Amino acid sequence: MSEFLQAKDHRRILHVDIDAFYAQVEMRDNPKLRQVPLGIGRDPDQHHGHGxxxxxxxxxxxxxxxxxxxxxxxxxxxxxxxxxxxNFEKYRAISAQIHAIFHEFTDMIEPVALDEAYLDVSANKMAAPTLAAQLRHRIWEETHLTCSVGVSYNKVLAKLGSEHHKPNGVTVIPHDLAQDFMLNLPIRKFRGVGQKTLEKFEKLGVKDGRDLFAMSLDDLRVHFGSFGDVLYWQARATHFSPVKDRSVRQSVGKESTFEFALHDRSQIEAAFKDLAEKVVANMTKRKLLGRTLTVKIRDEQFKTQTKGITQSTTFDLDPAFMARQAMLIFDELYPEEFAIRLLGITFSNIVEQKYEAVSLFDQF
Ligand SMILES: [Mg+2]
Structure with missing residues (x-):
């Protein structure tokens, strides 16, 4: 095996999948559905056979x-x-609840579906299997839904892990077991292997990871083109695709550094106004609102201070108002003389405008 593979992939990745999501939600909400075979879809007898x-x-x-x-x-x-x-509206609301729980563990989240996501928890100090157990507990506590979790060092293995003990299970695939796991995996379970690929493999006499492992990279390329590379590395339990963070941004902000320190309060005011306008433009473009406004100030001695205000409702996206709030904080931190080298304004506790609209509507 080539040399770089001897270096371990040190990431810790979870794949979380709510078990039979829509069906489980309906069973949760209606006990009569718990002991019967249930399909989420329209009854063909009432919808002219469609669905x-x-x-x-x-x-x-x-x-x-x-x-x-x-x-x-x-x-x-x-x-x-x-x-x-x-009832997709209901499922989306529960999905948002589950995503909020994901954010308790990491901000590196790649949603795959309403009920499925990859979480990169490498930055969390706790062991990944412990995090998986806690995550499952939190989801149960908040939503009364069970999920399956796969724990490993790459996305392919994490996903295979969550499929391994379904429903309501956790599978940990550590480095020392990963190669064996892949060797024993039926070929149809490899990522990206559909009916067509399966038929090709059948002709080649490839039934599992062990058979696949025996094929050379050149051979795989001849039969499968560039997908051959993917298969080659999958068989070697190697996959470097990162968890692509597509979740709502956690903060939106802007900073300015000044070549010459600012000594004058009116300069500070103007700078905050300028920053607020830029942040508001960014927030407006992304249709986001924030509940926390944080001001960052660095002086000539490189002392950096940050201070925030959190409201129970989102801030109005009004640059003049934001600049005034920023000045209140500034005056508190620098009541006398100052020499300022950096100013910043950041919004956090971000929500999407559409969710905000829904929650306002619900109050009435
Ligand atoms: Mg699912």
């Missing part, structure tokens, strides 16, 4: 119902299947 199953509970899955299956086909497989129409 697909978005999710099925585990009772229905045992009868052969699976997601993306046509509703008629599902009913054939399981004649007593109970249909419940999906």
């Amino acid at each position: 697909v199953i978005a999710t099925a509970n585990y009772i229905a899955r045992k009868a052969g119902v699976h997601s993306a299956m046509g509703a008629i086909e599902a009913k054939k497989a399981c004649p007593n299947l109970v249909f419940v129409a999906p």
Whole structure:
């Protein structure tokens, strides 16, 4: 194996997947649905045979119902299947609740679906399996939903881990077990392997990771093009794709440094006004609002102070108002003479404007 592979990938990544999400939510909210085969989708008898199953509970899955299956086909497989129409608004609200819990553990979150995400918890001091247990506990506590979690050092292994003991399980795949795990994995479970690839592998006599591992990189490229590289490294339990943080930004801010220190209060005021305008423009463009306004001040001795104000509601995006708030903080920190080299204004406790609109509406 090439030399760089001897260096360990030290990341710690969780893959979290709520078990049969839509179905579990409906079972949670209606006890009558808990002991029956349940399909989330429209009843074909009431909708002219149209519709697909978005999710099925585990009772229905045992009868052969699976997601993306046509509703008629599902009913054939399981004649007593109970249909419940999906309520995406409800699922989105629960998803937001779950995401807020993710943020208790890390801000490096890559959502894959409403009920599924990768979390890079490398920066957290606690051991990853402990974090997985805590995360599952928090989700249960807040939402009364169970999930499965995979823990490993890359996304592929974390995802395979969460699939390994489903539902309601945790699978940890540490470095010393990863290679063995991949060697024993059926070929259909490799990432990106669909029906077409599977047929090719069948012809090649490749049934599992062990067979795949035996193939050379050149051979794999001949048969699968650039996907051959992906397969080659997957078989070696190696995958460097980062957790792509697509969650709502945690803060929006702007700083200015001054070549010549500012000594005059009116200069400070003007600088804050300018910063506030830039931050407001950025927030407006991204349709974001913030509840915490933080001011950062660095003086000529390189002493840096930050101080914030948190409101129970979001701040109005009004640069003049923000500049006044910033000045209140400034005057408190520098009541007398000063020589300022840097000023900054940042919004945190960010929410998206659409969520804010919903919560205001709900109060009435
Ligand atoms: Mg799921």
